[in-house]
Amino acid sequence: MSVAGIEQRTRPLRRDAQERRGRLIAAAQREFAAHGADASLEKIARDAGVAIGTLYRHFPTRLDLLMAAFRPRVQQFRDGATKALAIDDPWAGFVYYLENLFAMQVGDRGFNDFLSRRFTDNAETERIHDEMCQQIEDVLTRAQKAGEARPDITQADIVNLIWSNGRIIEATSDTAPNAWRRYLHLMLDAYRAERAHPIPEPPMTSGQLYDAMVHLSEAK
Numbered sequence: 001m002s003v004a005g006i007e008q009r010t011r012p013l014r015r016d017a018q019e020r021r022g023r024l025i026a027a028a029q030r031e032f033a034a035h036g037a038d039a040s041l042e043k044i045a046r047d048a049g050v051a052i053g054t055l056y057r058h059f060p061t062r063l064d065l066l067m068a069a070f071r072p073r074v075q076q077f078r079d080g081a082t083k084a085l086a087i088d089d090p091w092a093g094f095v096y097y098l099e100n101l102f103a104m105q106v107g108d109r110g111f112n113d114f115l116s117r118r119f120t121d122n123a124e125t126e127r128i129h130d131e132m133c134q135q136i137e138d139v140l141t142r143a144q145k146a147g148e149a150r151p152d153i154t155q156a157d158i159v160n161l162i163w164s165n166g167r168i169i170e171a172t173s174d175t176a177p178n179a180w181r182r183y184l185h186l187m188l189d190a191y192r193a194e195r196a197h198p199i200p201e202p203p204m205t206s207g208q209l210y211d212a213m214v215h216l217s218e219a220k
Contacts, residue, residue, distance in 0.1 A: 109170075
């Protein structure tokens with residue numbers, strides 16, 4: 001977060017400023033959900049009934065606004081991961097984690113973008129993505145140690161599945177909005193230990209995965 005953003009967070013706001021900030025966050029949540037993380041900030045300001053300068057006074061960068069808009073979704077995501085790890089059966093916990101994660105991609109293009117990319121100039125988003133990767137590692141390793149998930153699956157394979165699911169949702173949201181669940185469960189069948197066969201291509205390294213997520217941000 002920028003220095004101005006930190007100062008904005010620590011200074012108490014007047015009631016009218018709090019109301020404008022609340023309207024901006026609500027408008028951003030709608031616009032990011034509909035049009036993705038690169039949605040028009042000018043339209044968000046118009047929908048909130050404020051000038052673009054007011055938006056930048058509250059949120060000096062796009063990422064400041066993204067993080068304010070996504071904060072409830074991030075908490076929902078964390079709660080789902082905690083619940084997945086609390087499920088006694090490791091495979092059931094793995095399935096629950098992915099179903100919850102993928103369901104959160106539905107109807108929210110902005111959060112889908114956030115899950116898929118790395119924003120290297122923002123420490124908060126980097127920390128959240130590191131936390132997400134650790135959660136994937138935790139639920140996956142647990143299922144692998146139980147002999148339920150094939151041992152050659154890596155964190156990068158799961159992130160690639162997140163990318164694939166995002167495109168499936170984009171293509172089918174109007175015609176078959178639940179189609180993503182079929183393809184998730186087809187992949188889950190492939191992830192079972194008893195389905196394992198040799199794979200001709202090794203998994204992406206953690207460095208390759210990181211670079212690919214950064215590339216998705218830079219390509220927009």
